[in-house]
Amino acid sequence: MQLFRNMTFVVPLIAALGGAAVSAQETSAPKGINLELNAADLVGESCRVTFVITNKSEVAVDKAIYETVLFSDDGQVLMLTLFDFGALPSKVPRVRQFQVADTSCSRIGMVLINGANRCTVAGKDAPVCGQNLRTSSRLSIKLQG
Numbered sequence: 001m002q003l004f005r006n007m008t009f010v011v012p013l014i015a016a017l018g019g020a021a022v023s024a025q026e027t028s029a030p031k032g033i034n035l036e037l038n039a040a041d042l043v044g045e046s047c048r049v050t051f052v053i054t055n056k057s058e059v060a061v062d063k064a065i066y067e068t069v070l071f072s073d074d075g076q077v078l079m080l081t082l083f084d085f086g087a088l089p090s091k092v093p094r095v096r097q098f099q100v101a102d103t104s105c106s107r108i109g110m111v112l113i114n115g116a117n118r119c120t121v122a123g124k125d126a127p128v129c130g131q132n133l134r135t136s137s138r139l140s141i142k143l144q145g
Contacts, residue, residue, distance in 0.1 A: 031057045032132025033064070033088070035113065037143040038095070040105040047105035050097045055088035057128050064088050064129045065118040070100065073109035082117055105141075113145035 039050040055061055064085040070078040085096050100108070119129030135145040 032134060033057070033129055034134050034136075035143065035145065036135070037111060037137040037139055037141060040108065040139055040141055042105050043099065045102055045104075047100040047103050047108060048097055049100060049105075049108075049111070050095060051083075051085070052093055052095055053085055053088060054093040055090055055128075056132075058090060059121050059126070059128060060090050061088040061126070061128060062120040062123065063118060064116065066129070067114040067117045069112040069114050070103070070108050071110040071112065072107055075109070078103060078107060080114070108141050110142040110144065111137075113143070 034054040034056055036052045037049065038052045039048075041048045041050075053064075064087075066083050066085065067080070068083045069080050072078055079100065081100075083096070083098050085094070088094060113133065113135060116127075116129035116133075119126050121128060133145045135143045137143040
């Protein structure tokens with residue numbers, strides 16, 4: 001009986017400590033921009049790339065434009081371009097699509113976010129678009145930043 005009495009105290013204690021660990025993890029995660037390459041579809045003779053982008057910072061971004069480099073599987077630069085992700089509200093995911101003209105998706109091996117070309121918050125240049133940029137890909141095409 002003594003064992004069960006102690007268990008009624010230990011189980012809630014372990015649950016509370018586990019919850020505290022999760023809360024500490026969530027609050028310690030860096031705040032920045034999360035950019036995921038989500039899809040790449042051939043449309044005619046162009047590759048349409050789809051990104052899911054989430055601004056995890058505390059401020060809304062008015063405009064985010066990233067210098068982007070597309071590489072072939074063997075590392076050759078296919079194209080350097082600008083992707084305009086537009087406005088990024090705080091903590092709200094957005095989906096953005098871009099057409100890469102005259103390029104088959106199968107030719108693209110990696111997409112490199114070379115840096116923020118423009119990032120404005122409240123009408124002024126801001127560093128938030130380049131700070132703590134985290135990239136991921138759901139595809140065989142790599143995304144790096």
